Structure formats: C-alpha cells, structure tokens
Amino acid sequence: MDSMALLLASTLSAGTVLAIASLGLLINEKSGIVNLGAEGMMLCAAIAGFATVIHTGNTWLGFAAGMAAGACLAAIFGVLVIWLGTNQYATGLALTLFGAGFSAFAGIRYVQEKLPEQTLYPIPVLADLQFIGPALFRQHPMVYIAMALTAGLVWFLYRTRAGLVLRSVGESPESAHALGYPVRRIRLAAVVAGGALCGLAGAYVSLVYTPLWVEGMIAGKGWIALALTTFATWRPARVLLGAYLFGGVTMLQFHLQGLGVNVPTQLLSMLPYLATIVVLVLISRNPLWIRVNMPTSIGKPFHPGA
C-alpha cells in the first residue's frame, strides 16, 4: 500500500515537469508556432537555476532564473522565426543543439555540486489521510502550481477575449492581420511565455526532481513534452492528464525494479520513449481528430503583406 502511495506521489512529481513544459509549448502552438527547442531551453534553464541556487541558496530565485533563461532563448528563437522568417523546425533544432552545447559548457564546474534536499510542503489535515495523504498531499508547491496553471490556461483560452485572439492568430494569421491585430507581437508573446514555462520545468528538474547537475539531464523530456501537446490535441486539461500518465510510466520502471522484476534495466528505461511512440501512433491514426483541433497555421510561415 505504502509503495503504491509513493508511486503515485512520484508520478505527480514526474508528471509536473512534463505538464509545465507541455503547457508552455501549448501556448506556443496555439499561436501557430512550433518550438522544437524545448529540450535545449530546459537544459539551459536547468543549469541556470542550479547555478543560481548554488550561489544564492534561494530556490525561488533559482526558478526565476530558469524562467528567465527559457524566456531569453525563446525570444531569440521568436525573433528569428517571426521577423526574419526562418524555418521553424530548423531554428528549433538549432536552439536544442545550441542549448545542449551551451548547458554542457556552462555546467562544467557544477558537476560535483549538490543541493540540499527540497522541503515538501505537506498540506495540514489532508496530508494525514490514509493512503491519499502521502500520495497526493505531500508535494513540492510546484506540483500544485502546475495544476493551477492548467486551470488558468483553460480559463484564459476559452473564456477571455485575449485567449480568443490568440487562438484566432493560430487559426489564420492572415485573417487576424487583415482585421488589424498585431499578429507578430502576439506570436512573440506566446513564444516567450512558452519559453518561460519550459524554463520553469527545466529548473524544477535540476532543483527538485533530481537536485544535481549532469550534462544532458533532461534526457528527452522536452521532446516528450512536444509529443504531449499533440497527444492532448492542444487541450490544457488533457495535457495535465497525459503528463501524469507519462510520469507514471517513467516511475513504473523504478517500481518494477524495486519489486525485483527480472527485466534488464535498459529495457525498463526505454518505457517512456516507447510509450511516447505508441501514444503518437494512436492519436495520429485518425487525421480527423488532429485536423479539427490543431491550430491550422502551425509550422507555416506568415508574412504580412506591406
């Protein structure tokens, strides 16, 4: 029973990383821009956050640093893609490759460092309940922030005029431009917001999830977050659920190892990646689902006429 509760708790934690990053990418893609640089942004944010905490001892500053790193890189990406009209996929890849190189380079002197174990904030009363107490209510605040973020995004996108404008830009930038909306600035705002969230997720990895720094420690979570937005057909609530699902798959491997299941560790480590492929196949089989939900202008360049 206890181990199940622990599994649930760690699932929420693992899912939080994916959720926050994927929600950021969702904001991006709602405006019509695909940022393949998620992995690179998360890596840079991870080292930025880690280094900040090493030097200042303040975790929240670390998170802020991570967000700033993500936002900066996203801004560079945004200017290139939106104003100079560079190919979105190639530029995103460039961001990932650069981010991987830069984070490895900047992180050299932090490899041996360690951070103090993060305090969890057990919610009074609720945390003492049988089973669900340790499972759900003894978490780092970021877990709850992720849930609040999801709810906030649902409200923003579907209940406010600003959210409608964002969706319309992703649907048809030409029409939005003809109506007089500043399409490029809206897209840049979406890209930077997305980058900030990816940065937050990256910082969470190096500050809370596994509080240390290793080259390449994001290990593909940025890519899985990208897959998640497609899998969730660009709906925030589904993103959160999908993130927890993937978190669960990731945690499953440790759980199974703990149970003494006789499967080679490498095979178990493959689970999240294989799960991503399976999920992509399942969701892509029906082009109708995608067509109806996908922001129509994704990936296509936009050039205002005059």
Next chain:
Amino acid sequence: MKLEMRPQPSSFWAYASPVLALLVTVAIGIGLFMALGKDPVKGLQVFFWEPIKSPYALGELLVKATPLLIIALGLAVCFRSNVWNIGAEGQFVIGALAAGGVALLADKTTGPWIVPAILAAGVGGGMAWAGITALLRDRFNANEILVSLMLVYVADLILNFMVFGPWKDPAGYNFPQTRTFDAVTQIPRLMPGSRVTIGIVLALAGVGALWLYLYRTYAGFAQEVSGVAPAASRYAGFSSRRALWVALLVSGGAAGLAGALEVAGPIGQLTPYVPAGYGFAAIIVAFVGRLHPVGVVFSAILMSMFYIGGELAQSRLGLPKSITGVFQGLLLFNLLACDTLIAYRFRLFESKPLSPSSQGAR
C-alpha cells in the same frame, strides 16, 4: 528598419550566407574567448590553423569528416523531401551495432570478404531503424520528428544492453565493451601512417552520386518536388509515399554506413561511447552545406575543424571540450539568420514617397 521581399532570390547571398554566418560565429567566438580570459588569437589558431597544418592533421580532419559527410548526404536527400529525420544518431548506432555484430563473427580464419559484409550490415541496420519511422509515418501518420528522436534514446539503450550483457567481452575485466574486433575486419586504410580509411572514398563517391541523382535524373526531380510542393507532386502523379520511404531509407542507410565505418575503423569495438553525436552534428552540416552535395563537403570539413579544435582547446587552453557544441549551435543559428538575406533585403529607411507623376521601376 524593415525587411522587404526581393523580386528574385539573390544568388549572391545563396553562396555568401554560410560565409557570413561563419564570420559572425567567429566574432562571437572571439568575444567568448576574451570573456573567459583566454587569448583569442590562440583560440582562433587552435580551431582554424592546427587542424590543417600538417598532412597528419589533415588526415585526422578527414577521419572526423567522413562520418559527418556520409550522414549529411543522406540527410540532404531527406530534408529536401521535407521529411525531418532527426534520428540519424539512432540509425548510426543501430548500424554500428549490426556491423559490430558481424565483426564479432570474425576470427583468425576469416577472409577479407568480412569487410563488405560489415558495411552491408551497417547499411541494413540503419535502413531498418529508419524504416520503423517510415512505417509509422506511412501507415499511422505519426510525426517523424518525434518518432525518430524517441528511437535515438531506444537505440542507445539497446547498445547499452548489448555491451553490458550478451556481447560483453568475457576477458574484459567486466568493462562494458565487446572484445576488440579481429584485425581482418579493419576497414582498409588509404595509406600507411594515417588513420584515413576508404570511407572517405565512399563519401566522395556519394557526393557524385547525389549530384547526379538530384540534377540529372527524373527520380531525383520527383523526390525534390514531393518535398517542395506536395500538391504539384500529387498533380504530376508522383507517389508521396515512395518519396517518404526513399528519403528515410537513404538517410538511414547512410547513417548506418557511417556507424559501420566508425566501429570497424577507428574504434575497433563496441562500447557505450559509440554514439558521439555525429547524427545531430550532421544535421548542422547538411543545413550549412545548403543541402547541396558539394556544399556539404565544405561544411563537413568546417564542422570537423570545430570538433578537433574543441579537443585541442581542452588540452591547450584549458577550455571544456563542450565548447564545440556551443560553436556548432551558434553556426546553425547564424546561418538561419543570414539566410534571410537570400529572400529579403533590409531597408534602413521608410521608402521615400514618389511624386505623383513618376513611374518607378517597371
């Protein structure tokens, strides 16, 4: 300052853009060296002079460039077809794995026929791995970027499993590696005293083959159209499914061949360090080379200089080797930015109003 579309794409900038990108990268590099307290002149020397200053150095350059060039040639076909194979690294690993498997079959009595078999195994392994991506895209419309990338992680884990488990060298003191391959499996060297193998010859043959394919064959034309204008491709009656498979199988096979050449060449055994990131670096090589067979040769050499420079920077300047990754990423960023100049022109001032009677350019 505004961007204005050119009436015709500028062919001057099509060639000058990579050069400008390189210059900007160098400028940033100089700034980086100075910020880190290192002598920028020594830095430039290490990256641009040392790798070419002696025949031996040139040989090492070619050794590094060979896998980059081969993979990039395959990726050029792929990207021109608008198929985004990001998993060349995984195809490289599986090719190396397959080649290593064949190499392990060799013993003292095996003849030199094993070398072509090794290479064929590499090509086959890479093709099979890329084929998975092609199948999932063809049948289920799954995005090839994400699938091929996930398969990179899977490929690394498979390699890991094999060298930690079934293929581990029993006499290897429990290190995760296979035994060293028998001498007969060695890819033949081009000349004694240098590590350059016939791989470079294969690569250059690939350059010629790609050029002919793209510019002188109907099949190459069809492949190109499928990438650039899918509606026109459908109108002409070209099969977009065939274009997808050709793109992935060619790039997978090329990556697998590069893996085989590395593993049966310089490395000589299978270890967890076989994946060296060539599959990703080759993406940059392909773009900086403008997806053109001859351009890719130059950019492969350039990227090899970055690699070797990075290693030298570690020993000579005390900079971490990972600085290579920084420069490579920067180069791609700058190239993408400079490419804007091909289609657009910068206007510093707002266009002057014309008098009502003037005609303007016509």
Next chain:
Amino acid sequence: MTASSTPSGHSAAAPRLQLSGISKSYPGVVANSGIALRVQPGQIHAVLGENGAGKSTLMKIIYGAVKPDAGSMAMDGQPVAVRNPQEARALGISMVFQHFSLFDTLSVAENVWLGLDKRLNLAEVSRRIVETTRAYGLQLDPARPVHTLSVGERQRVEIVRALMTNPRLLILDEPTSVLTPQAVENLFVTLRTLSQQGCSILYISHKLHEIRALCTACTVLRAGKVSGACDPRAETNASLSRLMIGAEPPALVRRVVKTGDIVLEVKQLDLAREDQFGVDLSQVALQVRAGEVVGIAGVSGNGQRELLYALSGEDTRAASGSIVVKGQGVGHMSPARRRRLGLHFVPEERLGRGAVPSLSLARNLLLTRKDSVGAGGWLSIGRLQAQARQTIERYQVRCGGPQAVAKSLSGGNLQKFIMGREIDAGPALLIVSQPTWGVDVGAASQIRGELLKLAGAGCAVLVVSEELDELFEICDRLHVMAKGQLSPSLPRADATVEKVGLWMSGLWAPAPAAGSAA
C-alpha cells in the same frame, strides 16, 4: 477625425471620402500612381479595373492595411490618416474582403466579435447579430461554426460583421464571384437599403453589367492610374470596356463545331468526400466529344474541386468504369497513366499545384511532359531547355527565359506557360479549371483563343469556370454543378443567365433516362 455632423445625403456638403495623389509602389511594380477619388454620402460608387489594375491595393490603403507612399485622404471634409484597420473602423470605414478574413473553427458570433472593437461581450454580440440580420433580411445563426457554412453564407458573416460597425463607408471587394445570380440580386437589395440610409459604398468589380445595374458613379483604374470617371447608368459595356482596357472587348471568332467520337464519358459517378470539409459527388454524368467545348458552371464549393480531382487522377477512389476515356475505364488510374491516354489537366491553382514556384520553367515542364527523359530516367538538359524556349515563344510568355523561376512570372504569363505545356502535349482531352482567373484581359483572350483553336483541331475540351461570361463565350454546351450533383447538358443557344442561375440552386428538371446524349 471625429465623426462629422453633416447630415447624410446632401451632396452640397463635403464628399464622404476624398483621395488625392495616392501612390504606392512595391519592388518591381507600381500599384497606384496619383489616384484621385471622390465618393459622395449615400453613393454606390464602383471602382472598375481589370486584374492587376491596382484596385485591391487602393482599398487596402483606405482601410489602413497598407501605408501609401504619397497622397492624402479626407473624410467628410476633414483630413484623416488611417494607420491601421482599427483606426479605419473607428472612422466608420468597414471592409468586406474578397478572400474572407474568417476563422473556420470559431463560431459566427466569435468571428464577428473579433472584427469589432467595442467592449461588448459575446452574448451581446450574438444578440446584435440576430437584430442586424433581421433588419437586412439576411439569415445567419450566431452559434454555428464557420466551417459548416457555405461560401455564400460565409460572405454574409463578413457583411454582418461590417454592418455591425455602423459604417459610413462600406468597401466590398469583388463580392459576387462566390454568389449565384439570385444571391447577387439579394445582395444588391441589401446594398441599396444601406445606401438609402446614408452609408456610402465602394464597390470593386470587373463585371460590367453588375456595375451598370447597381452603381451610380464609377472610377476606372488602368495600370495603377485613374483612366476615367463616369456614371455607369449612362454607359454601355463597350464604353466601360474602352475605359478599362483602352479597347473594346476582343470579339472571339465563332467557329463551326464539328464533333467526333466521345472522348470522355462520366457515368453515374458517386464519390464520398475526402475530408469533412468537402462535398459528396452524386450520380454525376457527362460526355465530351472530340472537337467540342463543354463547360461546367457553378459557384465554387459545390463539388467542382472533388470532380476535378477524380477526373485528373489525383483522387483514384472513383469506380473504374465511372470515368471512361477513349473507351477505357480510368477511375483508378494515376495522373501519369491518364496522361499517357491523352488526358491533360490545367488546375486552378497555378503556384504550388500546376507549377512548382521555386523551380525554373524548364524544370516545371517535367511535371507533365516526359519528352526530355531518356532511358533509365536520365534527363537531357539541352532538350529540356529547348522545349521550354519553344513553349515560351509560341505562347508569348513574358519571363526571364527558361531558367526563370515560376514564381517570378505574373499570373497571366504563368497561366499561358502552363496552358502551353499541356496543349503542346497534343492531348485528346484537355480539362481546364478557372482558365483566366486573376489573368489580365489581354492574356485572358489569348488563352480563350487557344482553347477554341485546340477544339477546332479535334481535341475534346472541358472547362470548369465561375465566370458565366467566359463560359457563354467559348462553350458549345453547358452543365451546372450544384451541391455535388451535375445538371443535364444545356446547349449554348438555350442558356440564359436566369436559367443558369436557377440551376445553380439545384432547380433543374431531372435528366432524361441515361443513355440519351445531351
């Protein structure tokens, strides 16, 4: 910039809109040069000009989407500077676009809301939509997602959106290209109501009879300059045409029609739509004989696209025997195989489908012609260049040579090249979709002449077009496509605008039993 308090309808007062000296250039082309325009309050003012004359650019300047290089604008006597569409709307200028600015996945109300600047909420907007549609006799459900609407209904959303801003100047850009003749009449009623209420209307069109029926003033643009102003009610088609292109419309030589065997026969073609936004085809039947020109009229969105995909081979799901070319069932054949049988096709999208924009004209020949492909798939570059040069000369294509990239050509010239490519293949059957859409008058008449010449040489020609005038000019027989069904054939002599208009709503008598020719 405040709204003038001058009561509407008094033409002694300042004009509602006055432009002087408006000029705008783009790299390589002068779009507008020294344009002067005066629109009185309550006037329906036509802006007439052929494709490429500069009408759209001028409208975008008035609407604030484009900044002019020179010139000034005044509304109700006050000088104004419109820097963006929001400022235009604040001044009471509203625009109904030719290519709709709508968002498919959003509802009608959301689409309208995005076009309004006031701080209304969605429920208010829905209510106002119902009021407005009732006031003008239009039909529209605010909750429906736009992608479920027909083309005519989508235009209504655009119009309602414009009306709800209480415009003082309404600009309509080529509004009738997507309407049946009856719907055009309804639109005119709405516009006349508006004008009586004092709103000025700028009506952009190249359709002479419409302008003469609706408008009370007209400014004619030619090659970016004003070539004349008049009252269309006092003009004839010939005089308007002279202002528009400097000459009367070229008369096409009526030819003697000699028909031969049946080349194309479509029998009971049923085809489910490919995607959810498409149209199902139902029991489509037609015949085209060698030497005749058969036309298919109809507003786009009624199944023409699906029919053309099935005929060209881009869609191979049709039953094999439902499409028969020279006696062979081709329903499952690829485009390449159909070309070998002599079926050639010119699609309505030139850049991206008929030609690859970034490739040279010479290479674009390879899309449908394999003359320069040798054994083993080797290309003979020399032969390819020569072939391209021949096509360019024969069809008077103005371009930079065989190496010019397709997207550097003007619409008319590219269309001439693509036509030439297909005609020179010596087809037994040529299918053409929207042959002169977006093409200047000179090239358009050249293209129509080529089609007639081709038919005279014994080729079977099938033309799909939204322009009734064009079909009346060149076709021997007409069909009408409506809601995925094809009407029986109508000989040219019996075809009138009224009858065709009626048929466009699907109101034809059911075809006689299968087997009897039209």
